[in-house]
Amino acid sequence: MRQQYAWRSMLLNGIMAVVAVLVILQMVRIQASAEAEAFREQADTFRGGYRTFYPERGEIYDRNGHLLAGNQTVYEVGVDLINVIDPHSVAMAISVNLGKSYDQVFTDILNPPPGISYLVVDNFASSEAVAHLKELKKELNEAEEPTPSLAGLEFNPRLKRSYPETALASNILGFVNREGRGYFGVEEKYNDLLAGNPVRVWVPNDPNQAVEIPRVPNGTSLILTINRDLQDAVEDILDYSLNEYGAQHGTIIVMDPQNGEILAMAATPRMDLNHFENYGAIFNNASEYNRAIGMPYEPGSVTKIFTMAAALDTGLVTPNTPFLDTGEIQIGGVTIRNWDQKAWGVQNMVGCLQHSLNVCLTWVAIQLGPQNFYGYMNRFGFGRLTGVDMSGEAAGRLKVPGDADWYPVDLGTNSFGQGLSATPLQIMTAASAIANQGRMVTPHTLYAMLRDGHQFNVPPQYAGSPITTETAATLNEILAVSLENEASAALVPGYRISGKTGTAQIPTPFGFYDFNQTNASFIGWGPVDDPQFMIYVWLERPTASPWGSQTAAPVFSEVAQKTVILLDIPPDSVRLNTAAR
Amino acid sequence: MNTTNRLNHAYSQAPWRVQRQWVSIFLLIVLGFAMIATLYLMVTSEAAIVGREIQDLRLAIITTEHTNADLQTELARLTSSYETQRRARELGFRPMKAEEVEYLYVPGYIAPKAAALAAAPELQPSAPSTSPEYTQSLLDWLGERLQTPGRGLR
Numbered sequence: 001m002r003q004q005y006a007w008r009s010m011l012l013n014g015i016m017a018v019v020a021v022l023v024i025l026q027m028v029r030i031q032a033s034a035e036a037e038a039f040r041e042q043a044d045t046f047r048g049g050y051r052t053f054y055p056e057r058g059e060i061y062d063r064n065g066h067l068l069a070g071n072q073t074v075y076e077v078g079v080d081l082i083n084v085i086d087p088h089s090v091a092m093a094i095s096v097n098l099g100k101s102y103d104q105v106f107t108d109i110l111n112p113p114p115g116i117s118y119l120v121v122d123n124f125a126s127s128e129a130v131a132h133l134k135e136l137k138k139e140l141n142e143a144e145e146p147t148p149s150l151a152g153l154e155f156n157p158r159l160k161r162s163y164p165e166t167a168l169a170s171n172i173l174g175f176v177n178r179e180g181r182g183y184f185g186v187e188e189k190y191n192d193l194l195a196g197n198p199v200r201v202w203v204p205n206d207p208n209q210a211v212e213i214p215r216v217p218n219g220t221s222l223i224l225t226i227n228r229d230l231q232d233a234v235e236d237i238l239d240y241s242l243n244e245y246g247a248q249h250g251t252i253i254v255m256d257p258q259n260g261e262i263l264a265m266a267a268t269p270r271m272d273l274n275h276f277e278n279y280g281a282i283f284n285n286a287s288e289y290n291r292a293i294g295m296p297y298e299p300g301s302v303t304k305i306f307t308m309a310a311a312l313d314t315g316l317v318t319p320n321t322p323f324l325d326t327g328e329i330q331i332g333g334v335t336i337r338n339w340d341q342k343a344w345g346v347q348n349m350v351g352c353l354q355h356s357l358n359v360c361l362t363w364v365a366i367q368l369g370p371q372n373f374y375g376y377m378n379r380f381g382f383g384r385l386t387g388v389d390m391s392g393e394a395a396g397r398l399k400v401p402g403d404a405d406w407y408p409v410d411l412g413t414n415s416f417g418q419g420l421s422a423t424p425l426q427i428m429t430a431a432s433a434i435a436n437q438g439r440m441v442t443p444h445t446l447y448a449m450l451r452d453g454h455q456f457n458v459p460p461q462y463a464g465s466p467i468t469t470e471t472a473a474t475l476n477e478i479l480a481v482s483l484e485n486e487a488s489a490a491l492v493p494g495y496r497i498s499g500k501t502g503t504a505q506i507p508t509p510f511g512f513y514d515f516n517q518t519n520a521s522f523i524g525w526g527p528v529d530d531p532q533f534m535i536y537v538w539l540e541r542p543t544a545s546p547w548g549s550q551t552a553a554p555v556f557s558e559v560a561q562k563t564v565i566l567l568d569i570p571p572d573s574v575r576l577n578t579a580a581r
Numbered sequence: 582m583n584t585t586n587r588l589n590h591a592y593s594q595a596p597w598r599v600q601r602q603w604v605s606i607f608l609l610i611v612l613g614f615a616m617i618a619t620l621y622l623m624v625t626s627e628a629a630i631v632g633r634e635i636q637d638l639r640l641a642i643i644t645t646e647h648t649n650a651d652l653q654t655e656l657a658r659l660t661s662s663y664e665t666q667r668r669a670r671e672l673g674f675r676p677m678k679a680e681e682v683e684y685l686y687v688p689g690y691i692a693p694k695a696a697a698l699a700a701a702p703e704l705q706p707s708a709p710s711t712s713p714e715y716t717q718s719l720l721d722w723l724g725e726r727l728q729t730p731g732r733g734l735r
Contacts, residue, residue: 059653063696070657072650159650164661166661166663223698454699565682578686581688
């Protein structure tokens with residue numbers, strides 16, 4: 001009996017062992033099969049994935065802390081095709097709230113491109129539109145009927161650049177496109193700083209494997225030297241002046257000549273930076289985006305101050321050096337005449353600048369000689385970039401002896417600002433040497449950087465000393481006296497100003513000058529004894545008057561009057577009285 | 582021989598007693614496994630809950646950052662140059678002219694040059710937020726204790 005049980009037991013054990021071995025064999029076979037490999041890959045796919053965490057783009061402030069460029073939430077609206085119950089309702093909701101074509105969306109949902117399970121409908125839907133869609137989806141979810149339903153409609157928030165001041169300072173700021181890249185101005189120049197560094201990490205879907213995601217530091221925020229209120233005022237004056245004087249375009253820059261801080265820079269045209277897609281309709285080419293730095297032109301008589309600076313600095317002339325103006329002078333076989341074609345008789349150097357005599361300045365340049373003249377022009381930075389921290393700067397052109405297209409007559413024409421080209425900012429940079437005791441500043445827009453709660457102020461930089469302190473003081477005085485003698489429209493009541501007008505003929509593409517149109521300019525700074533602002537005005541092709549003294553000079557005065565109010569610069573009498581206490 | 586058998590008999594345990602001991606050992610092992618399994622389940626479920634909370638908090642951080650950015654931009658829009666001027670005009674203000682400005686001498690006053698916008702320093706981005714107690718092995722901890730001067734084992 002016991003033997004019989006033993007056999008039965010052994011048989012049962014054997015069967016179970018065989019079954020166990022078969023089960024193990026089957027498990028091994030399944031694990032080693034091709035299908036298992038596919039399943040493993042599928043599992044890996046759903047286990048998690050690499051995600052890129054983009055930092056929030058740094059903000060841009062003006063010097064008083066007003067936000068010029070910030071960020072705003074927009075949504076990517078998409079349709080998860082697997083979860084869609086009611087394509088008609090989804091297409092209708094998208095059409096009504098996001099302005100998309102119902103037919104297009106409906107067709108795309110029903111016949112998506114092969115391999116697509118998620119359909120992006122709108123990349124930059126506004127918060128308001130999405131809030132309405134979310135509300136609608138929630139209401140329909142809570143309803144008892146399965147349809148209508150917005151199941152499958154998904155919203156993913158992201159940040160996009162936003163400019164609360166719309167078009168204000170648009171030429172300085174530049175813009176950020178939808179891919180997050182900065183174009184023009186500060187946005188392009190400091191794109192790497194503003195954008196920060198994205199971090200790519202593997203994120204598991206299994207919450208049991210929660211990994212610590214590294215903190216992504218935001219992009220660096222920037223504080224600009226721009227004064228928002230002054231910028232706004234200058235833009236208003238520019239727009240008014242274009243209308244008043246019938247000019248095609250214009251540029252006005254306000255800079256602190258002692259440290260190169262650009263306080264305002266207005267140019268036309270401007271655009272609402274929140275609608276940068278209009279760029280192509282507003283600008284013909286990139287150099288037009290900011291004429292103050294991107295569009296060199298023949299500035300005319302404003303450059304006479306540099307010719308005179310060179311002559312004073314070499315000791316060739318003094319303010320009282322006499323000059324007999326006969327109304328014309330020969331150079332390189334070409335006769336140079338004054339702007340009014342008249343002879344002004346005996347003049348000194350103050351009179352030469354006061355009456356803006358081409359003949360006198362040509363004589364000064366001849367006395368200097370090409371080597372001295374172009375040596376000084378080079379030291380003043382003509383033909384070179386100023387290094388301003390905005391994208392899109394152009395260098396202008398200064399032909400020098402030895403260049404294939406330089407002729408001896410160029411020495412004469414260059415002395416009064418024809419035959420060379422420079423941007424308004426280049427001329428300001430050069431003139432800063434005269435206003436700033438011989439020391440030339442590097443213009444800049446960056447005042448400070450904000451990162452991790454710390455503010456790093458940017459120190460001013462200087463670009464050499466082309467002239468001595470004495471020369472700068474002498475020329476400063478000459479220019480102030482010339483304006484006063486002339487009773488210039490540029491004068492600012494209560495403040496002593498130095499400055500110079502410029503009226504330049506415009507070269508045509510055929511190599512001749514257009515005698516009917518001019519570029520009117522004015523550069524000036526003040527107060528003379530302690531310059532705190534330097535202003536450049538350029539009006540292109542004014543029709544009310546061709547002369548800088550009748551167009552750009554009064555605009556300068558208007559800007560200067562606004563500047564002294566907004567920068568709290570008291571009149572000379574008050575300031576000097578205060579200093580004397 | 583008899584003596585030996587007697588001794589064996591005297592010291593050997595009853596079969597039911599041996600059986601009970603084996604059963605007890607088996608039950609102890611089962612109980613141990615059950616405890617380990619329970620602990621494992623508790624820890625993993627806790628970790629899963631915390632992981633889900635972390636995911637939710639991460640989302641909340643992103644949402645808050647977005648809301649902050651939106652509010653800041655909205656505030657800037659409401660205080661923009663255009664809006665401020667519009668409201669000022671509505672209230673009857675007008676731009677001041679140079680001759681209307683009256684300057685007052687204030688001894689010792691130094692006008693601010695520009696904004697100081699630096700906020701309180703944020704947390705160090707690279708600072709680990711997980712306490713070392715949760716990441717160090719026993720050997721790491723021992724090594725750190727021995728290598729840190731003035732900090733013996735406690």
